[in-house]
Amino acid sequence: IEALKLRLDREGLFAPERKRPLPRFPRRIGVVTSEGGAVLHDIITILTRRYPLAEVVLAPSSVQGDRAPEEIVAALRRLNEWEDEQGRVDVIIVARGGGSLTELSAFNDERVARAIFASSIPVVSAVGHETDHTIADLVADLRAPTPSAAAEIVSPDLRAYRARVSEIRATVASLTRLHLQRWRQQIERCRQVLLSHAPDQSIEAARDRVRALRRRLRAAALRQTEVHRLELVGHRRALAALNPLQTLERGYSLCYHLDTRRVVRSASEVEPGGDVEVQLHRGTLVARVLSTAIEVRHDGSGDGQLRASVSGVGEDGRDASAHPQRIGAHRPRAGHGARASKGEELSGWSLSTPSGDAGILGDDCPGRREPRLRLCLLEHLSGSAPLGDGRTGAGGRSKVLPPGRSGHRARGECERF
Structure with a gap:
């Protein structure tokens, strides 16, 4: 067998370049095997399951014994020569089940090898088991390990192709x-x-x-008209508010120096006995100044007013109180025309209310009986000008002694108005 292999190999029967590819979708599949054996049954079963479109053409032959080589050669020749109106066989399977080396001797025969080599149709050899190797396997275009594997090799899986x-x-x-x-x-x-x-x-x-532009133009014109109307109304109101005649109509008046026609803004600008002109809403007055009064401002500048709210204990032991009253500050011995300058201490100044004198500001707070109240201390409301004992601050408090009972003490509130 080895000598035959060597000789056939030198002749080129085993050359890889002469091996032909198998058809992808064979219409007829030729089978060379014993008729009625398990091998044929397995091949037909697999082909029916995988590729029922193919037609199986059987060329029966014995696969062992002395006559097997001649029958295999004759079966291969018949399949190569067979043809009908639908064509020839597309691929041939030479198959046999497993066996001993003697039982497989037909597939090591030179006649079978040369018949496979001479076939014009691709041949698949499926002899024995996977471990069995014969000369027919070497000459065939493709070797399959088993007959069942040969049937799977030559037939495409129709289900996979259907899915594809x-x-x-x-x-x-x-x-x-x-x-x-x-x-x-x-x-x-x-x-x-x-x-x-x-x-x-x-x-x-x-x-x-054009319609859209017309609508936009009309809307813009309306907006601008409304804006200018509102501006005009605002200017009209501003002019009316700045009109001096409107202020005079509410009961105010303007006071001028009679000689210079300058507006009088402070009592310090006019001396007692001076002449002024007073402009009213309807008409004017020429007046002579009899006296001036200086009212302390909350910022200490000298032109302001104080309001005192005082409470105390009366002679009969019951609470006595005075409603908030306007208080003017006057320099002693200077009369009502005196004016306190900013930052000047007002110690010794007298305080007066619309109903009479209220008291005197003093450093030592000795107290002096007055018709209504006795004040021994009064603080400046805000600013830096000290009053009385020199303390300053808004909402200052004063000690009040009721008339005739100097031993009783009370408290008073001062606030700007």
């Missing part, structure tokens, strides 16, 4: 829909372009723009 066909069909359908959609969109774009260039469409679009 379904996948391809779905892909083709999807691509077709996609292309159709793109063409529809392209056609629609072309139609819109044609419509946009139509004269009636251009005219209608221009009309729409």
Whole structure:
């Protein structure tokens, strides 16, 4: 057998380049094996399950014994020569089950090897088990480990191909829909372009723009008119508020120096006995100044007013109180025309209310009986001018002694008004 292998190899029967590919979708599959054996049954079962479209053409032959080589050669010749109106056999399977080396001797015969080599149809050798190797395996176009494997090799799996066909069909359908959609969109774009260039469409679009601009212009004009109207109303109100006559109509008056016609802004600008002109809402007055009074401001500048709210204990032991009253500050011995300058200490100044004198500001707070109250201390409300004991601050407190009972003490509140 080894010598035969060497000789056949030198002749090129085993050369890989002469081996032919198997058809992918064979219509007829020729089988050389014993008729009625398990091998034929296995091959037909697998082909029916995997690829029922193929037709099996059997060339029966004995696969062992002295006559086996001649029958195998004759079966191969018949399959190569057989042809009908649908064509020839596409692939041939030479198959036999497992056995000993003697039982497989027919497939090591030179005649079988040369018949396989001479076949014009691709041959698949499936002899014995996977560990068995014969000369027929070396000469055949493809060796299969078992007959069942040979049936699977020559037949495609129809179920896999059906799934693949379904996948391809779905892909083709999807691509077709996609292309159709793109063409529809392209056609629609072309139609819109044609419509946009139509004269009636251009005219209608221009009309729409004119209408929109007209509405915007009307709205802008109305807005600007309203803005200017509101500005005019505001200016009118501002002018009315600045009109001196409007102020005079509410009961105020303007006081001028009679000689210079300058407005009098402070009592310190006019001396007692001086003449002034007073302008009223209706008419004017010429007046002579009899006296001036200086009222302390909350900022210590000298032109302000104080309001005192005092409470105490009366002679009968009951609470006695005085309602808030306007208090004027007067320099002693200078009369009502004296004026306190900013920052000046008011110690010794007298305080007066509309109902009479209220008390005297003093450093030591000795107290002096007055018709209504006795004040021994009064603080300046705000600013830096010290009053009395020199303390300053808004909302200052004063000690009050009721008339006739100097031993009783009370408290009073001072606030600016």
